[in-house]
Amino acid sequence: MLKGNLFTTFYSKDDIELIHESVLRVFNEVGVKFEEEEALEIFRQHGAKVEGDIVYISEALLNKALATVPTSFELVGPEGNLEIGIGKGLVVAPTNGCPNLEDWGGVYRPTNSDDLENFYKIINTSDVYGISSMVAADIPGFENSPTESALAQMAMMAKYSKKPMYNILGITPHNYKRGSAKEGARACIQLIKRYMDNFDDYVCYSGMCVLPPLTVGYDAIEHYLAFAEEKQPITITTCSMTNMTAPPSLMGSIVADFANMLAVAVMIQLKAPGLPVILSPFSSISDMREVRLMTGAPEFMMIMLGHIAMGDYYQIPIRCSGALADGFTYDYQAGVESTLGALAVALSNACILPHASGDLSNFNLLSFPKFMMDEEMLRYMKRLHQGVAISEKKANIDLIKKVGPRGVYLKGRTPKDYREETYLTTPVFNRGTCTEQGREATPPIEERAKKVFDERIASFEMTDMTQKQKDILNEHLPKKYQIS
Secondary structure (H helix, E strand, O other), X not given: OOOOOOHHHHOOHHHHHHHHHHHHHHHHHHOEEEOOHHHHHHHHHOOOEXXXXXXXOOHHHHHHHHOOOOOEEEEEEOOEEEEEEOOOOOEEOOOOOOOEEEOOOOOEEEOOHHHHHHHHHHHOOOOOOOOEEOOOOOOXXXXXXXXXXXXXXXXXXXXXXXXXXXXXXXXXXXXXXXXXXXXXXXXXXXXXXXXHOOOXXXXXXXXXXXXXXXXXXXXXXXXXXXXXXXXXXXXXEEOOEEOOOEOOOHHHHHHHHHHHHHHHHHHHHHHOOOOOEEEEEOOEEEEOOOOEEEOOOHHHHHHHHHHHHHHHHHOOOEEOOOOOOOOOOOOHHHHHHHHHHHHHHHOOOOOEEOOOOOEEOOOOEEEHHHHHHHHHHHHHHHHHHHOOOOOOHHHOHHHHHHHOOOOOOOOOOOOHHHHHHOOOOXXXXXXXXXXXXXXXXXXXXXXXXXXXXXXHHHHOOOOOOOHHHHHHHHOOOOHHHOOO
16 A cells, blocks of 8 residues: 655645644634634634634634544445545545536537436446445436435435445535525435435535635535534535635645635534544636636646645545546546546545546536546556555565576466556556557547446446335436336
8 A cells, every 4th residue: 555645745844834834824814704603603612713704713722623533434335335534545436516428429418317327337336436426416307306306316326326425416495495505415414314224324425615715605514514413424625716716826725725624624523523524625726818727737736735735734534636637528638637636646645536537627527438538547546556565575585586687487377466466457448569450459449438338337236225215215216217
């Protein structure tokens, strides 16, 4: 397993200390705006300075809250559990939230519920993803749900999930009409608890984005409080743009965003000490020529490494970066950008690599072909994260003596060391010998990816469900997706 951290190449111990001191200055001299009275009252009850809706957090209060943040936790799924956190191995999660799709014919169109079904099947037949997440939300196909669109979308994910679940869906007046955002979020969590028949463990986690700069919006706080009250893990996300919703410098972006997220972590620990929280930054530079976020830029990786360094400093699990791209299709540019983003997590101790496949055009576009190609790239990332096994045995000194200078190692059966440490099998990439005959016999990468996609869709088998579980999901699923 990886023993070092890539962020040490960019951030020294003194650098990290200076970022920490800068975060403390933000807490003491600027404060963080919380647009919800219940959150403000939580801070007041614990002695924080509150002026209007601005909260100032002392170093003592920060340290008190951070002392109860778990470094890891276990998420329970329908067919297996998952350990998440510092030192628990890399968890790869697929993308979520993109409203548009590039399909196999190269057509750009809105993502729909049939696409979502196929994504869930691919995710839950994969050896790469450790978790199932809501790939797209509030898309066509859930308009005529029996209850609420938000509940239908949760039921849809549960229907196809064999793995533990991550709920990215935000409650809005559009998808939950019968109550507040907090009530809608709690209803979604309770649906998963009922389906799993598990009211004691962590059975789903989710999060909302703060409102940079240095603000936590009302709707986000409602979601955070809902998960705290339901005692489920919380992800605290930020996605700022330099020179727009963050300072112009990379360090300034890290300082402001980390203070923003850390303030929410403090609130959660004051309300529910010991509840798992994960910090989840996705901030990057802005292109002021077009006023848009640039997630394919090298600075994206550098900002993410800064957040990973601070997570290591505070011992808080970090979920960040991703195989994101600024490009519009599955070409060389998108491959470079996505690999660069994934490397930040693969070569560090961040706990989750999210948005790991299929993303294009700064969170706006999904791509079926890229989703399958990214999956193979992610196998490379997981191999990198494993690192090089170091031990006296692995030095192979006895074998080196036996073979000697100008000897031959290729004798007998394939050694265990070779089989354990060499990754060769790749269903999508072409790593064969480049001969004229080989080139003619090898189809283009998009055709190889489509073949794997079709095979996986055909191989998907539903999770065994009791009639009670079917009834719970059918209560919310559109008729087309109800389970017989």
